[in-house]
Amino acid sequence: MFYSFLLFFFSTALCFAADMQFLILPDKVIGPVSPYIYGLNAQDPGDTGATVRRLGGNRMTGYNWVNNASNAGNDYKNISDNWLCDGLFHYTDCDKPAGLITDFVAENQRSGMDSLITVPIAGYVAADKNGTEVTEAEKAPSDRWKPISFRKKGPYSLTPDPKAKVVYEDEFVNFLSHTLGAADKGGVKFYALDNEPDLWSETHPRIHPKKTGYWELLNKSQTAAYGILKADPTALIFGPASYGWSGFLSLQAAPDSADVNQSLGTFLDFYLDGMRAEEKRAGHRLLHVLDVHWYPEAQGGGKRITENDISPASIEARVQAPRSLWDPSYMETSWITQSWQKPIQLLPWLQEKIDKHYPGTQLAITEYDYGAGDHVSGGLAQADFLGILGKSGVFMSNYWGNLKPYNKAALRIFRNYDGQKDQVGDQAVSAASQNIAETSIYAFTSAKSPGKLWVLVLNKDQKEKISGKFKVDSVTNYKTYISYGFDALSSDIKPLKKGSLGGNQFSYDLAPLSATLFVLN
Numbered sequence: 001m002f003y004s005f006l007l008f009f010f011s012t013a014l015c016f017a018a019d020m021q022f023l024i025l026p027d028k029v030i031g032p033v034s035p036y037i038y039g040l041n042a043q044d045p046g047d048t049g050a051t052v053r054r055l056g057g058n059r060m061t062g063y064n065w066v067n068n069a070s071n072a073g074n075d076y077k078n079i080s081d082n083w084l085c086d087g088l089f090h091y092t093d094c095d096k097p098a099g100l101i102t103d104f105v106a107e108n109q110r111s112g113m114d115s116l117i118t119v120p121i122a123g124y125v126a127a128d129k130n131g132t133e134v135t136e137a138e139k140a141p142s143d144r145w146k147p148i149s150f151r152k153k154g155p156y157s158l159t160p161d162p163k164a165k166v167v168y169e170d171e172f173v174n175f176l177s178h179t180l181g182a183a184d185k186g187g188v189k190f191y192a193l194d195n196e197p198d199l200w201s202e203t204h205p206r207i208h209p210k211k212t213g214y215w216e217l218l219n220k221s222q223t224a225a226y227g228i229l230k231a232d233p234t235a236l237i238f239g240p241a242s243y244g245w246s247g248f249l250s251l252q253a254a255p256d257s258a259d260v261n262q263s264l265g266t267f268l269d270f271y272l273d274g275m276r277a278e279e280k281r282a283g284h285r286l287l288h289v290l291d292v293h294w295y296p297e298a299q300g301g302g303k304r305i306t307e308n309d310i311s312p313a314s315i316e317a318r319v320q321a322p323r324s325l326w327d328p329s330y331m332e333t334s335w336i337t338q339s340w341q342k343p344i345q346l347l348p349w350l351q352e353k354i355d356k357h358y359p360g361t362q363l364a365i366t367e368y369d370y371g372a373g374d375h376v377s378g379g380l381a382q383a384d385f386l387g388i389l390g391k392s393g394v395f396m397s398n399y400w401g402n403l404k405p406y407n408k409a410a411l412r413i414f415r416n417y418d419g420q421k422d423q424v425g426d427q428a429v430s431a432a433s434q435n436i437a438e439t440s441i442y443a444f445t446s447a448k449s450p451g452k453l454w455v456l457v458l459n460k461d462q463k464e465k466i467s468g469k470f471k472v473d474s475v476t477n478y479k480t481y482i483s484y485g486f487d488a489l490s491s492d493i494k495p496l497k498k499g500s501l502g503g504n505q506f507s508y509d510l511a512p513l514s515a516t517l518f519v520l521n
Helices: 002-012 058-062 083-087 099-110 169-180 197-203 214-231 245-250 257-264 267-282 312-325 335-340 346-357 376-392 405-415
Strands: 019-032 052-055 079-081 114-119 124-126 145-149 190-193 236-242 289-294 362-368 396-399 427-433 439-445 453-459 466-472 480-487 490-500 505-510 514-520
Touching: 019 439, 019 453, 052 099, 052 396, 058 083, 058 124, 058 197, 079 083, 083 099, 099 114, 099 169, 114 169, 145 169, 169 214, 190 214, 190 289, 197 236, 197 245, 214 236, 214 267, 236 267, 236 362, 245 257, 245 267, 257 267, 267 289, 267 346, 289 346, 312 346, 312 376, 346 362, 346 376, 376 396, 376 405, 376 439, 376 453, 376 480, 376 514, 405 480, 405 490, 405 514, 427 453, 453 466, 490 505, 505 514
Parallel strands: 019 466, 052 114, 114 190, 190 236, 236 289, 289 362, 362 396
Antiparallel strands: 019 427, 124 145, 427 439, 439 453, 453 514, 466 505, 480 490, 480 514
16 A cells, blocks of 8 residues: 555654655656636636636525626625626626626636636525615515526527516526537536525525525426526536535534435435436436535634634644545544544545445535635645645635635645746646645646656644655656745745755755745756
8 A cells, every 4th residue: 555655664764853754656646636626706816827716605696697686695784786796896797688697707718717607596586786675574575586497488588588577597508608608618617506505594584584405405406407407518517505514414404404314314415316316317417516615613722713813823723724624633623523523534525425426426615715815824724725625636626705915825836836827737646744734745747748746845833944855756767846935924936946856855944834836857
């Protein structure tokens, strides 16, 4: 076994107090790295090299594509208005059908990015955008809302009637396919089945005042997927965009959760099982990507890491938190581990459910944030997150929140490390560190650049530098390297040092709280 070899290597290595051994095996390929893990939501990508943007969030649950109206829900007084189109983005086509979407996608296309578009499925969308609150007395159904449908009888229209009583979501996808091109012709490739349905009754009490049920969401998801794929059979469907741990387990204590969980275990088991069963009846796949959100609950010094605290305890908890994605030996401090009494291991846990209930389904984390994007610990946690997702075969991830300096640095170290749009390789290869609590290491190659090796190393120690001893075990003889990185002093990624290898080995001092990328030739 590979890990047994690593254990032997590290146990027999001659180590000094400040030394750390690193082993890279470029010839041992893990698998391809999906380009879509370097994604965003609505943020301006700038020079991050982002590959995909998602148009999602609470506002999209009540989005009416015919007039671009949306409702803020409990995020802001349940107001229906034009904010999503001309407030958030300052677009100018807000009186045209799907103007918000077409402008968003066109913006992405100009930047070389693909698009993930949310399609509402909760039941109603905003009828008007007059900027006033939808009161309790005006909850759906009322004149302030339009019911939605995914099965329009008769031909689709490219000029929908704003006075029509129903908003057709299959017609929405057909409109985008005809206006922008089908998914396989450069149009919208990805569609998400709404946003955080586990929280509809909390975020959108005027649309969906009752808690969402298992069977309700499954039926809506199946119907919506049929409609989307009827309009564009080449699109990929994402669902259910669950908000977090309690959603994964029980759809936030759904009314039918206890009965179903007795036989299937969790809501995600039920959802995958149900979508797979419907595929058998439909004759084609209805869910391509299991879509979840991940805002870590890990705490340091009694504060959740997403609260942006930068005390030493919070920093330590933040830089260790990505280990909950995979590490069977790591128990974060959170209410999740307190109730579960074992490590989270989120990615293997989710993959196990996919393999059991709907094999072949991809995995996406379409919202995430580790906090402190203006502090190096936030950048290191995010870079660690992206490295883990890359070697784990995750299909897509999309950062949510303001893009602060270290958030940008975390993306740029993978996608634009030299400021000239150079990127790490698209194939993950094996690499290991002597101490996974103090360091993380990721390595990449690319068939497009034979003889080149990218190695990203994180020093998570808050005070001490690490004297790294790097060994590349390969039939390829690597001769030189150039290093790039960011650290606690600056989020700017700069070329740091040029050096040479002897016998495929080299030494390098890693600064405290730093990310260093080595490009070997």
